[in-house]
Amino acid sequence: MATIGSIARAARVLDVLADRPQGAALTDVVSQTAFTKTTAHRVLASLQEINYVFQEPATRTYRLATRLGELSRRASMIDVGAMASRGMDRLAEITEDTVFLSVPEGPVSVCVARRVGAYPIRTLTLDRGDRRPLGVGAGALALYCALPDAARQAATKVNRLWLDEYGFDADRLERSHAAFERTGYARNDGSVVSAMSAIALPILTGPGHAVAALAVGAINERMGDDRIADVILPALREEAKRLAQRMSDWEDTTDQ
Amino acid sequence: MATIGSIARAARVLDVLADRPQGAALTDVVSQTAFTKTTAHRVLASLQEINYVFQEPATRTYRLATRLGELSRRASMIDVGAMASRGMDRLAEITEDTVFLSVPEGPVSVCVARRVGAYPIRTLTLDRGDRRPLGVGAGALALYCALPDAARQAATKVNRLWLDEYGFDADRLERSHAAFERTGYARNDGSVVSAMSAIALPILTGPGHAVAALAVGAINERMGDDRIADVILPALREEAKRLAQRMSDWEDTTDQ
DNA sequence: GACAGAGTTCCGTTTATCGGAACGAACTAT
DNA sequence: ATAGTTCGTTCCGATAAACGGAACTCTGTC
Incomplete structure (x- = not known):
């Protein structure tokens, strides 16, 4: 049932973030998902683009955003x-x-x-x-x-x-x-x-x-x-x- | 800022479904998003795979599912x-x-x-x-x-x-x-x-x-x-x- | 019983995604 | 200060993966 990998990856990343309400660093996401640093970063950037995720500028940690909450x-x-x-x-x-x-x-x-x-x-x-x-x-x-x-x-x-x-x-x-x-x-x-x-x-x-x-x-x-x-x-x-x-x-x- | 298209497409599909509590047909999604039938179907299948979306077997309509709700x-x-x-x-x-x-x-x-x-x-x-x-x-x-x-x-x-x-x-x-x-x-x-x-x-x-x-x-x-x-x-x-x-x-x- | 409309599957093409490597920035420790 | 370490981001070429058209199936209708 040919399914889109990127979407599954995005979901995994969201799962990781959901378990860390205080925010997760890129490295955390990498270690939890076993994605490469590049992939994790790209997925996070994409999720950020659609406002599902945002990045705290000070700490550079990622967190779930309100748009996702509403959805x-x-x-x-x-x-x-x-x-x-x-x-x-x-x-x-x-x-x-x-x-x-x-x-x-x-x-x-x-x-x-x-x-x-x-x-x-x-x-x-x-x-x-x-x-x-x-x-x-x-x-x-x-x-x-x-x-x-x-x-x-x-x-x-x-x-x-x-x-x-x-x-x-x-x-x-x-x-x-x-x-x-x-x-x-x-x-x-x-x-x-x-x-x-x-x-x-x-x-x-x-x-x-x-x-x-x-x-x-x-x-x-x-x-x-x-x-x-x-x-x-x-x-x-x-x-x-x-x-x-x-x-x-x-x-x-x-x-x- | 090279970002993943599939993820953006998934988000658009989810938006469409969010507006239809009673469920949306594949065709609805197609007309709302201007994706091809194949693409819409593939995205929906992928979202189903990760349980973000559920397909009512009787009517074949799609609606948002619990896993997304749990996030x-x-x-x-x-x-x-x-x-x-x-x-x-x-x-x-x-x-x-x-x-x-x-x-x-x-x-x-x-x-x-x-x-x-x-x-x-x-x-x-x-x-x-x-x-x-x-x-x-x-x-x-x-x-x-x-x-x-x-x-x-x-x-x-x-x-x-x-x-x-x-x-x-x-x-x-x-x-x-x-x-x-x-x-x-x-x-x-x-x-x-x-x-x-x-x-x-x-x-x-x-x-x-x-x-x-x-x-x-x-x-x-x-x-x-x-x-x-x-x-x-x-x-x-x-x-x-x-x-x-x-x-x-x-x-x-x-x-x- | 053929037709229309919706959903699903197939498959070859090509594009968009991937990951390694290089870069940059921030911290630490010496 | 400065070298070393860690973490985040950017670049780019190879290739796997996603794309869309077309074909197929199913259901319900006239």
């Missing part, structure tokens, strides 16, 4: 969204409620997709692209709860002010986390919009590594313990499992 | 734009003017986000993604002024030709720098677009280490000393402080 973010939205698409349709069909998919971006949760079920009262708390501090809203809470202890605390700290605006604090998040540990799902009742609640599950591809969260939201009347246990949670579990499976299968094939 | 996460490139998002909203609300966020990439300043206030005459000097040599424009000047002496001179030197295009030279930048040291903010009156001016503050996470610059721009009438002192600067200071706090909290948690 990368869009890619993860598109990809997770595409993977989850069918499952979200099924969930919306079964529950008749609203289904949300969110991905973590550092200490914030970004909604990347939404499906609306048949039930006439719609709960549209999040639009595609909306951001919330980790922990606020069912999906963001699921992402929060999936993090290791240290990362959770770090996120809370960074988001302190923002959390304030929602009336959230560290204690409350820790209580929610405890509830998550107990019940196995993240629940949010009326903390953002009082008449509605939602439950969510993180999509895990490895321990402590959530790539997304899948949530179902509805008005409180449709979110009683019984309905959650009988209808929503089973469906949500099923789809979350499928999606996790698909995502980790996919990641395996890319790791090689 | 920014692995590099722990946090989206400053996302971090600053609400602060910029507030600034646009309070000032009614245009708010810009720029980040430094070596000797250049890249605009990563913009907000437009309510005032009907809009000053849209910078688009998302626009690049300027450090020093040209309020945001870029704030970044420039935040640098240590040696780095400032290095940047000026590297950008010499580019600065020329804007009618800037080393002297002028040094004068602006002196003004910054005196007043505590970067100011740009009409040097790029004559009818408008802007002021900016660097976002510092450590001494001499600016991660971004926050700027407010408006037509000259709205940028008198009085309004700057009473309305704009206080608001700008407040948001800059908040953002600096968030960013340095975040850096603390990711560095080690």
